[in-house]
Amino acid sequence: MQATTHDSVTQRTAPGSRDLALFGGRPAFDRPLHVGSPNIPDRKRLFRRIEEALDRGWLTNNGPLVREFEERLRELTGAAHVLATSSGTAALEVLVRARGLSGEVIVPSFTYVATVHALQWQGMTPVFADIDPDTGTLDPGHVEQLITPRTSGIVGVHFWGRPCRTDALRRVADENGLALLYDAAHALGSAVDGRPVGSLGDGEIFSFHATKFINAFEGGAVATSDPALAETVDRMRNFGFGPGREVLTHGTNAKMNEISAAMGLTALEHIDEIIAANVLRFEHYRAGLAGLPGVRLRTPGAGERSNHQYVVMEIDSAVTGTGRDQLLRLLHAENIVAQKYFHPGCHRMRPYALRSETHQPLPLPGTEQLAERVLVLPSGLAVTPADVDRICEVVRLALTAGPAH
Ligand SMILES: Cc1ncc(COP(=O)(O)O)c(C=O)c1O
Known part of the structure; x- marks a missing residue:
């Protein structure tokens, strides 16, 4: 099963071609990979x-x-x-x-x-x-x-x-x-x-x-x-x-x-192991996406320790030429169920955008910027490090193939 799914990614033609299986062939994974699949350790x-x-x-x-x-x-x-x-x-x-x-x-x-x-x-x-x-x-x-x-x-x-x-x-x-x-x-x-x-x-x-x-x-x-x-x-x-x-x-x-x-x-009882597993997946993402123009993984700040439960990728579409939502659609077609965590900002949601007592100065530029650019990638125990490597290949392929989709 692993070999078949792997083949569906690696047997694609070179990046830049418009014949990529990515845009019409079998999905890269034969099971959906989610953000936040439940960890059930014992x-x-x-x-x-x-x-x-x-x-x-x-x-x-x-x-x-x-x-x-x-x-x-x-x-x-x-x-x-x-x-x-x-x-x-x-x-x-x-x-x-x-x-x-x-x-x-x-x-x-x-x-x-x-x-x-x-x-x-x-x-x-x-x-x-x-x-x-x-x-x-x-x-x-x-x-x-x-x-x-x-x-x-x-x-x-x-x-x-x-x-x-x-x-x-x-x-x-x-x-x-x-x-x-x-x-x-x-x-x-x-x-x-x-x-x-x-x-x-x-x-x-x-x-x-x-x-x-x-x-x-x-x-x-x-x-x-x-x-x-x-x-x-x-x-x-x-x-x-x-x-x-x-x-x-x-x-x-x-x-x-x-x-x-x-x-x-x-x-x-397994929190240390789960965090270690999160860190391992994060490191695989970091290595797999390194050097990809317009893509940045969010990392903890100085003096911070993170549980690394979310792997957050930021996309600068001015550089990639592929928008965040476009990439999300491509990934979903490959059974990589990445998520917009979270979009839109709550101030744009119906019950809050329409309220009469609202008085906050709009817009909220930091909120707007981040809500448009981020994607959370599948991680956790249900996603193996090898899955992560393959996800990175798909992201690379999607972003280097140009806006053919
Ligand atoms: C930031 C944040 N706050 C609050 C909640 C609500 O937690 P619960 O689903 O346990 O009610 C969630 C998620 O579920 C969340 O992501």
Whole structure:
């Protein structure tokens, strides 16, 4: 099977020819290669944990697996408290409520829509700040310009696992009396100057959705070192109940169940191996795409550690002559299911573009630039290093064949 798929790439005529199989022959891969295929490192251990949970008859409501999962996350993030939740979105909704945010909250437009929806769903007005196109994370200078008397907080996103410029954002937040929270859905295991993500903001959230490199089918968590905030999050994720079953606050059902925790724990036991596998694939991409004009792979900044779950390729179509969307179509035809993570910016999505209270200065040039240029390539355990080498061959072929398509 491997040989056949490999042949379908290598037996093509030379780059530059218009007879490339790429544009009409068999796909390069006979199975689709995705971004974010689930990593399932140890099925036996997972099934054993699930059996034990079933035998205990304790399936949810702060069970032993959830507590163990939270403990492992505390160790990993350095946060004093971690509260597991049913999803990353639920974690953010609970966190912003628990921290008492209201009115306007500054957030990047360049994020997955869940970040922005969570604020809006809690009755807040998301105010879109631009990102620095070099890092893909919030531009602290632009954040500062957007602060009004109605602003209550900043929600940064450690996008693609890259930590935000947290020292600059902290200064802006402190000088203006604002909460500083982070959406760390992409960034478990990432760090900056030895400080792990999860310990950078007043509170941070993680996602363990099936597409994340550590997954719990669905799941999330809030990390914080503020004991009062942790207590409120703990209550709010469980209908507002206090320790004595008295309802002490408003709340919702955002609890994680034991089956999800079994999956999350089992994956966490392999986090170092999975990150090493991500790094290996990243290095294969780096070598395979080296020297290709108009193509750049994003790399961690100085002092940063990344989990490398996303391999992000930036395309300068003025150089390649092939646009990002054109390349994406070609890759999809070859069963290389790369993704635009994310496009368009949230400020261009219907519910936000049409709202009447919008007041942010448009356009957001860093957001627009990045949203038009980036592609996330397949990676993770389901994609072998040999697959990566072949993907690079296809990308090369596609970009050097010229605009014949
Ligand atoms: C940046 C970001 N924030 C929030 C979420 C929401 O997490 P969940 O799907 O666990 O609700 C996701 C992805 O799923 C995400 O990519």
